[in-house]
Amino acid sequence: MKHAYARAQAISQIVLACLLLLLPGITAFAGAAGQVAEDSADPAHGDAFIDSSIGDASTLIPILASDSASHSVAGLIYNGLVKYDKDLNLIGDLAESWEILDKGLTIRFHLRKNVFWHDGQPFTSRDVLFTYRIMCDPKTPTAYADPFLQVKDARALDDFTFQVHYEKPFAPALESWGLSVLPEHLLKGKDIVKSPLSRHPVGTGPYIFQSWESGAKITLQANPRYFEGRPCIDRYVYRVIPDSATMFLELKSGTIDRMGLTPMQYTRQTDTPYFRQYFKKYCYLSFSYTYLGYNLKNPLFKDSRVRQAISCAIDKQELIDVVHMGLGQIATGPYKPGTWVYNPEVKKYPFNHHQARELLSKAGWEDHDGDGVIDRDGTPFQFTILTNIGNNERAKCAEIIQYRLAQVGIRVKIRIIEWASFINQFINQRRFEAVILGWTIPQDPDLYDIWYSGKTKPEELNFISYSNAEVDGLLIKARNTFDQNERRKYYFRIQEILAEEQPCTFLYVPDALPVISSRFHGIEPAPIGIDYNFIKWYVPKREQKYVP
Amino acid sequence: MLHYLFKRIMAMIPMLIGITMISFAIIHIAPGSPADLLIQMNPKASPDAKARLRAYYGLDKPLPVQYYYWLKRIAVLDFGFSFSPDGRKVADKIFERMPVTVTLNVLSLLLIMAVALPLGILSSMYQHSFLDKCSTVFVFLGFAWPSFWLALLLMMLFGVKLGWLPISGLTSLNHDTLSLLGMAADYARHLLLPVLVSAFGGLAGMSRYVRSSMLEVIRQDYIITARAKGLEERSIIYRHALRNALLPIITLLGLSVPGLIGGSVIFETIFSIPGMGQLFWASAMSRDYPLIMGMLVIGSGLTLMGNLIADLSYALADPRIRVK
Numbered sequence: 001m002k003h004a005y006a007r008a009q010a011i012s013q014i015v016l017a018c019l020l021l022l023l024p025g026i027t028a029f030a031g032a033a034g035q036v037a038e039d040s041a042d043p044a045h046g047d048a049f050i051d052s053s054i055g056d057a058s059t060l061i062p063i064l065a066s067d068s069a070s071h072s073v074a075g076l077i078y079n080g081l082v083k084y085d086k087d088l089n090l091i092g093d094l095a096e097s098w099e100i101l102d103k104g105l106t107i108r109f110h111l112r113k114n115v116f117w118h119d120g121q122p123f124t125s126r127d128v129l130f131t132y133r134i135m136c137d138p139k140t141p142t143a144y145a146d147p148f149l150q151v152k153d154a155r156a157l158d159d160f161t162f163q164v165h166y167e168k169p170f171a172p173a174l175e176s177w178g179l180s181v182l183p184e185h186l187l188k189g190k191d192i193v194k195s196p197l198s199r200h201p202v203g204t205g206p207y208i209f210q211s212w213e214s215g216a217k218i219t220l221q222a223n224p225r226y227f228e229g230r231p232c233i234d235r236y237v238y239r240v241i242p243d244s245a246t247m248f249l250e251l252k253s254g255t256i257d258r259m260g261l262t263p264m265q266y267t268r269q270t271d272t273p274y275f276r277q278y279f280k281k282y283c284y285l286s287f288s289y290t291y292l293g294y295n296l297k298n299p300l301f302k303d304s305r306v307r308q309a310i311s312c313a314i315d316k317q318e319l320i321d322v323v324h325m326g327l328g329q330i331a332t333g334p335y336k337p338g339t340w341v342y343n344p345e346v347k348k349y350p351f352n353h354h355q356a357r358e359l360l361s362k363a364g365w366e367d368h369d370g371d372g373v374i375d376r377d378g379t380p381f382q383f384t385i386l387t388n389i390g391n392n393e394r395a396k397c398a399e400i401i402q403y404r405l406a407q408v409g410i411r412v413k414i415r416i417i418e419w420a421s422f423i424n425q426f427i428n429q430r431r432f433e434a435v436i437l438g439w440t441i442p443q444d445p446d447l448y449d450i451w452y453s454g455k456t457k458p459e460e461l462n463f464i465s466y467s468n469a470e471v472d473g474l475l476i477k478a479r480n481t482f483d484q485n486e487r488r489k490y491y492f493r494i495q496e497i498l499a500e501e502q503p504c505t506f507l508y509v510p511d512a513l514p515v516i517s518s519r520f521h522g523i524e525p526a527p528i529g530i531d532y533n534f535i536k537w538y539v540p541k542r543e544q545k546y547v548p
Numbered sequence: 549m550l551h552y553l554f555k556r557i558m559a560m561i562p563m564l565i566g567i568t569m570i571s572f573a574i575i576h577i578a579p580g581s582p583a584d585l586l587i588q589m590n591p592k593a594s595p596d597a598k599a600r601l602r603a604y605y606g607l608d609k610p611l612p613v614q615y616y617y618w619l620k621r622i623a624v625l626d627f628g629f630s631f632s633p634d635g636r637k638v639a640d641k642i643f644e645r646m647p648v649t650v651t652l653n654v655l656s657l658l659l660i661m662a663v664a665l666p667l668g669i670l671s672s673m674y675q676h677s678f679l680d681k682c683s684t685v686f687v688f689l690g691f692a693w694p695s696f697w698l699a700l701l702l703m704m705l706f707g708v709k710l711g712w713l714p715i716s717g718l719t720s721l722n723h724d725t726l727s728l729l730g731m732a733a734d735y736a737r738h739l740l741l742p743v744l745v746s747a748f749g750g751l752a753g754m755s756r757y758v759r760s761s762m763l764e765v766i767r768q769d770y771i772i773t774a775r776a777k778g779l780e781e782r783s784i785i786y787r788h789a790l791r792n793a794l795l796p797i798i799t800l801l802g803l804s805v806p807g808l809i810g811g812s813v814i815f816e817t818i819f820s821i822p823g824m825g826q827l828f829w830a831s832a833m834s835r836d837y838p839l840i841m842g843m844l845v846i847g848s849g850l851t852l853m854g855n856l857i858a859d860l861s862y863a864l865a866d867p868r869i870r871v872k
Contacts, residue, residue, distance in 0.1 A: 050721070056822075059633040070633070141604045141633075193635040214644055215822025216717060237721065242817040242826065245700055246716045253708045253715055420580030420835065546721065 045222075047539040048235035048546040049520070052247050052256040056215050056240045060201035061192065062180040063135060063142045073218055073238050076534070077118075078180035078203035081109050081128065081162075084443050086526030086533070088339060090174055094123065094181055094204065095162075104169030104482045109177070111160040115227050117183050118208045125156035130184035132164075140192055147176035169480045171487065175444040206231045206535045215240055232522075232538035235546065254278065257517040263325035266513045279515050284525050285338065286512040287441040289331040290394065292385070292401065293464045293504040294434050300383055301434075307502040309359035311349035313408045314401055318351070320508050323396045327513065331506035333495040334439065334447055338527060340484065341445040343492040346499035356408045367409050374409035382411035383433035388422045394436045397507065401436075427463050441509075443528075445491050446479045451498075466503040519543040553860070560852045567848045568622070568841070572615050575832075575840055581607055582631040582835045605631055605837075618841065627842040632834060638842040641827065648718065649811035649823035652742055657804065659747040660754050667751070668758025673785060675763060683755070691752035699745045699818045706741065714738050716820035742819045746812075757800060761793040768792075795866055802858020806851040 057070040062078060065071060081095040092098070095109040115123040134140050135148040150173065153165040166173060183202050187195060201209050206228070207220035218238040222231045239256060241247040248265060250256045261270065261281070270281060292314070294301040301307055320328040335342040360366070365374040365381055373380040385401065387394040395416055402412040417426065426432045439450065449455050452475050453467035471494055478490035514530065516523060522537045523530050539545070582605060602608050606617070621628055627638035667687070671680040707715035714720060718738050726734060765771065766789055774784045811825030824843070831839040 048721070059635075061633075064633040066633070138600055139604070141601050143601075145600075193633075194629070198634045199636070213719075213822070214641075215826060216719075216820070239717070239820075240822070241716060241820045243696075243716075243820070246703065246818055246820060249700070249703050249708055250715050253711065255715065420578070424579040 043232050043522075043536070044538050044541045044544075045230070045232050046234050046541070046547065047519075047544040048237055049233045049537070050237045050239055050255065050257045052239050052241050052250065052259045054240075054242050054244060054247070057212075057218060057238070059198040060209065060212075061182065061195065061198045063131075063140070063144060063182070064193065064198065066143050069238075069240075073220070074180060074201065074203075075205075076207040076220055076236060077201050077205045077209055078182075079205050080178035080180055081111070082174060082178050084178070084528055084532075086524075086528050088443055088527050090178075093178070094128075095177070098174075100174075100482055102165075104166075104171075104480070106163060106165045107174065107177075108157075108161065108163045111162060112227060113160055115204050116225055117185075117204055118202045118223065119183075119186075121183065121185050123181075123183075123204050124159045125162040126159075127181050127184045128162045129154060129156045130188065131179065131182045134182065134187070134192060135179070144176075144179070147173055169482065171479050171482050172444045172446040174482075207236050226535070228535065231535035233520075233534075251279075251515065254517070257520065258514060261513040261515050263323075263327045263511075263513065266327060266515075267325045270515065278518055280518045280523070281513065281515045282523075282525055282530055283327060283511050283513055284529065285329060285336055285509050287336060287443075288438050289334065289336075289441060289509045290397065290436065290438045290507045291331070291504045292397075292434060292436055292507060295430060295432050296465045296467075296503060297430065298383075298433055300381065303363045304501050305359045305363040306365070307505070308349065309356040309363070309408070310405065310410070311502050311505045312352045312359065313356040313410070314404050314505060314507070315351035316507055318404075319397050319400055320510075322400060323393050324508070324510050327511040328508045329511075331509050333498055333506055334441065334450070335445060335491070335495065336441045336509060341488060341491045343495040346495050348499070349502070349505075353408055360408065365409075372409060373411050380411060381409065382413070384413040384415055385434045385436055386415050386417060386422065386426055386432050387436040388419045389416050390419065393510075394438075398436050428459050430458075430463065430465070436507075445487070446475075447494075448475045448479055451475060451494070464503055468497060468501065471497055519545065552863075556856055556859070560856070563852060564845075564849060565619075568619070568845060569615070571844045571848075572618065572841060573611075575835070575837060576611055576614075578835065580835055581605075582837065618838075622841075622845060627845075628838040630831075630839045631836045632831075632839070638838050641839060642824070642842055642846060645822060645824050645827050646809060648821060649816075649825065650808055652739065652746070652821065652823065653808040653811065655739065655743045656746040656750065657808070659743060660750045663747070664751055664754035665758055668755040669762060669785065669790065671755070671759045672762035672766065687752040687755050690748040690750075693749070695745050695749045696814055696818045698748065699741065699815075702741055702745065713741060716818075718821060742815070742821060746815055754797075754800070757797065758793065761796050762789060765789045765793045795862065798861050798865060799858050802854045802861070805854025805857075806847055809850055810847060 051072075053069050053072070055067060055069045057065070057073050058067050059065050059070055060074050060077065062071055062074040065074065079094045081093060082090045082098070083093040085091045092112075094112055094115060096112050097110045099108045099110075100106070101108060109128070111123075111125055111128070117123060132148060132151070132154050135142060135145050136151075147170070150166055150170055151164050152167050154163070156162055164173070164177075181204070182197075186197060186202055199212060203209075204227075206223050206226045208223045210219040210221045212218045217240060220236040220238075222234045222236075224230045239250075241250060241256070244259075244262070247256065247259050248269070251259050266281060266283070270279070275281075292310070294307060296302065316330045320326060320330065329337055331337075332346050332348060333343065337344070360374060360381075364376045366376075367374045369375060371380075373382065375381060385398045387398055395414070398412075398414045398416075402414060405412050427435070449461045451462060451466055451471055453462070453469075453472050455462040456465045456467070474490045474494050478487050478494075481487050481490070512529065516530075519539045520537050521540065522533065524533060526532060581602065599608075606614060609617075618628070627642075629635050630638055630641055664687075667683050671683050674680055703715045706713040714737055718735065720726075720734050720738075723731060723734055771784060771789055774788050779788075809824060811823040811828075813825040813829040815821070816823045816825040817829075828840070828843050830836075831843065
């Protein structure tokens with residue numbers, strides 16, 4: 001009996017696994033607390049915020065973690081030198097300001113004074129230098145070392161000035177200093193992997209670690225000495241509820257204050273007077289997109305007209321309407337609509353079967369033998385779409401695409417594979433024709449690893465084997481430029497080329513659908529999401545629920 | 549008897565080594581390694597970082613060498629450190645989870661016994677009666693009813709609609725501030741639904757076993773003799789029939805030992821119980837080799853022990869086996 005639904009459970013767990021693997025970039029910053037807003041009225045202190053997650057954190061030393069759970073908790077405990085503000089501009093966090101010298105070769109950070117670690121020790125530039133050294137140490141098992149290996153020289157000029165020097169100008173460098181700074185005095189000379197800090201972190205952030213019951217909950221306490229002011233909510237509890245149906249019941253009974261809704265829950269299950277009274281739903285574009293990627297080494301997809309034809313044959317709005325209940329936006333490229341780097345004026349491929357057939361016949365694909373499948377030189381046009389188990393949205397997209405492509409005479413098969421073997425046996429070995437997958441949209445637009453033609457070796461991320469000399473040149477120029485206007489020009493051009501060539505069909509950017517108990521005030525959705533000003537959220541005195 | 553015990557224990561050692569060898573091989577053959585899963589599809593991770601992680605975990609060495617090192621450590625009961633980013637001791641991770649799972653499973657087993665025994669006996673005494681048929685339907689309903697669904701329905705009723713019981717987890721938020729009695733009550737409230745639901749699913753096996761074993765015994769000659777002697781029905785059933793009918797149950801209990809510590813992923817997931825099932829599932833998904841192997845060794849060790857104890861108690865209870 002248990003086996004029958006072990007599978008159902010397996011699926012929901014893998015969704016988790018895949019989310020964790022695909023989204024680490026986002027929450028590293030989204031969780032970090034925001035800046036002080038002067039105008040917030042009635043900042044009552046007290047109460048607790050009960051957050052929920054399907055997975056437990058793995059370690060609270062963020063440089064060692066690659067799951068979003070760890071990053072979202074650690075984001076409240078640590079600070080970086082810089083962070084993104086609500087409009088996605090980099091602003092100072094532990095750094096009060098910075099200077100970019102020598103045409104971008106050197107960055108000098110001026111650090112905040114009077115910042116203290118949770119154990120009372122003062123924070124200085126030595127902590128930053130130490131964190132940098134840990135990142136570069138080959139013994140540190142971190143996945144984020146790359147930008148720090150580009151640093152030629154790093155030094156602490158005095159207690160509150162930290163300077164890094166690069167071989168060549170490297171624009172993503174600035175963002176990389178959003179990395180959580182670790183306390184030197186607790187880690188120096190110790191093996192970071194076995195450090196007690198992974199279970200009992202000490203940071204500089206708005207919340208102080210209190211307790212962690214493995215697999216159940218993590219409790220944090222407001223930091224009264226936080227340099228941006230004491231957070232209004234006294235206690236933050238991170239509850240692990242692995243099953244999303246259970247989580248929804250917990251939400252309904254009022255025992256958790258936030259969860260991420262599925263599109264179905266958002267549109268159908270939460271539209272009741274009870275819900276409207278006690279909860280507030282939010283809906284904004286998430287930092288990720290779903291795409292249909294082609295193996296460009298496969299002769300089927302060598303001709304860009306074929307890829308354009310497939311893009312025309314797929315009704316992207318239909319995918320959003322059916323799979324995401326209309327909650328999302330059509331993707332036209334690898335960036336999030338509305339951000340500074342997004343180019344809205346690229347070539348688009350509206351749903352048009354006629355045009356799709358025309359493009360295909362120009363490329364030589366027509367139904368010569370009358371079997372309903374187009375062919376060229378006697379070979380029918382058929383391919384397999386691969387995607388991973390556990391992501392229901394992707395499987396549904398595959399089915400709708402299969403149906404739409406059949407209408408223009410392309411025969412599609414679908415195979416759904418467990419994540420680990422999907423990556424190892426198929427993606428890394430390039431044994432696929434087409435895949436449906438998603439990418440995180442990082443805040444810094446540098447996508448060198450995904451689109452650069454030299455990044456096609458096994459295990460590298462340009463697994464669709466995209467190669468375009470102009471894009472290569474633009475990617476390098478853009479990452480060596482600090483000026484945002486100039487960078488934007490390069491990225492706009494890259495988006496034009498990608499839209500023209502359709503190395504993959506960009507499908508959609510889904511919406512993030514958090515729901516939060518309505519007793520919390522001060523939540524202001526912004527381009528970066530809602531978490532940026534978490535320390536300013538508050539519950540008016542009379543509505544407070546958890547009073548000691 | 550001692551000789552028998554010695555022989556059995558000696559026979560367990562090659563069996564345990566065989567189990568570890570097979571599980572070690574299977575887990576390492578499964579596609580993906582912990583290093584891959586940590587950083588795959590992460591735009592910020594490079595193949596260099598991956599090679600570093602692999603070397604760090606010792607995964608760059610040939611498989612037999614890895615097995616040899618692992619076996620050497622296991623021989624002195626050192627389960628090593630988890631590959632997950634927290635790098636904690638495997639033994640710590642396992643023993644932190646075990647009490648919850650064992651408590652839950654023991655409670656549910658006790659409940660099963662408490663219900664299944666009388667149910668089985670009654671059904672066999674009144675075979676083919678209305679009561680027998682009702683109980684059959686009832687226990688098979690429990691067996692067939694997906695427990696995750698039943699769990700959700702009960703949570704909806706008692707947690708959301710009536711608000712009598714907590715929905716999931718083991719403790720309330722204010723647990724630490726409660727008195728000792730309050731804490732116990734808090735645990736009890738949280739455990740009530742999980743124990744009920746898991747026992748409901750397990751009723752069928754045990755009660756049917758008791759029933760059929762009773763039916764078999766009741767047909768024996770000595771029961772007829774007892775009846776012929778004019779013994780009271782009560783005494784026939786409880787003194788003569790039941791005692792003998794319970795013998796196979798000993799084996800059944802012995803076999804349930806690994807289940808007691810194993811836990812169920814589905815069950816623990818639906819009730820958000822941080823037990824062994826979830827730990828095993830997570831470790832398998834992240835290819836946390838030391839943790840998987842640690843749990844398998846402990847699990848298989850306990851299974852072998854359970855079998856041994858069952859056989860021994862069987863021998864103690866049944867003279868026919870002892871004589872052999």
